[in-house]
Amino acid sequence: MDLRLSPLTTSHEQMGAKFTTFGGWKMPIRFSSIIEEHNYVRNTAGKFDVSHMGQIILSGNDAEYLINKLVSNNVTNLRDDQAQYAMITNQDGIILDDILVYRNSSESFMFIPNAGHDEEMFLRFVQFRDKWNLDVTVQNSTNEIAMFAIQGPDAVNSLEKISSDSISNLKRFTTTAANIAGTPCTVSRTGYTGEDGFELLLSAQDALGLWGNLDFPSCGLGSRDTLRTEMGFLLSGQDFEYKTNPRTPFEAGVGFTVDLEKDFIGRDALLQSNSQTLDYNFIGFSLQDRSIPRPNSPIMGNTGEQIGIVTSGTLSPTLGIPIGLGYVKSAHSSIGTSLQITIRNAAKPATICSVPFINQQ
């Protein structure tokens, strides 16, 4: 299958970026060094092309009803131009994808599925729209919309200077329309790095022009991953995956996105699991040795039995030590617990620590 391309792929190639395949997309993993790009975002600011993220648009009288029935969080709490983190769960309460839901108006919503999930989620929404005979148009606009993330302590002031309208007072998880360097954008005070900043949604046709006018160092998916890992943010397809790594929002540590007071697909199963003790908990840990825990590395308890599995790991560029995320049996999940991570057949001592690994905002 052909890889999907960002409107900026050719430009990234000309910049000498290294590429990776992610969710069926060919995306830049780094432009210079992952650690250097990571540090730009923690210390100043950087720009990411995240056009691999999906955009599904719902419009019509029943838009709110449909989305509220298919996501874990309660979108009726949203006002116009507000965004909310939510899970799309199946009837067993297993996370299919984690998304941001944007309310434009009572009859217009957009949500952002992860790379490679847009078509699947589009079809899911169409299927339930038809099943329930609802008045809502579902549109997959992923290929027509480009998305950038400008993240870092300097992002807000720098972007304010090239914005037609003031955006520095925009609240977290809200959006506004503005021209950025003359390009019409939806500006959202959101991100995936733990730093302040914005995500910009714009027409794919305008992507090349705006990217060139954003005077920030280019950052790739490599540093996006190290930044989100330091924050303990979930990565779809890795920290949960409904076939290979099925997790409920409670197991995955995102129970705060679940509103059991409202009806949605997955609620009944989650209601039941919420009243029981969890088998596994999502945890963060750090290693004493200089070795990187990788997804699927076994996590062992001190008596040598396997108690869990690693789902993400990296060397934290901010802390200079290896860190990881994963699931362990609940009895072994309290902060300070000693673990062993099996890396290339050797047991590496690790300790469960609080997440985020770093103090941000």
Added chain:
Amino acid sequence: MTFSVPNDRKYSQSHEWALIDSQTALIGITDFAQDELGDIVFVELPNPGDSITKGDIFGLVESIKAVSDLYAPLSGTISDINPLLDTEPEQINDDPYGAGWMLKIELTDLGEVEKLLTKDEYQSQTS
């Protein structure tokens, strides 16, 4: 992008270099290899006194995104390893042909040297 390929040494197809000085060789990885790997954060090397055999795995380098095996370009007995790499593995990125060297070996088969790639041969492989 062009990579540095010094004329004073030989190369393997698996992107290691060997700087020969009569019976001994200094071994490391090439500029191309370090660029492909990205930020190197961990290196695992054998110990002085260990033997390595041409073509066999002798260690590994770990970057943020991946782990890669290291292949011996020549056979020999290790007389020294670069002590700096334990605490400063990034030297391999910064100076792959100098401060980022990995092993010094006493060669056991001088005939193997002839079979390594010259600068031009290696360069044509990576361009």
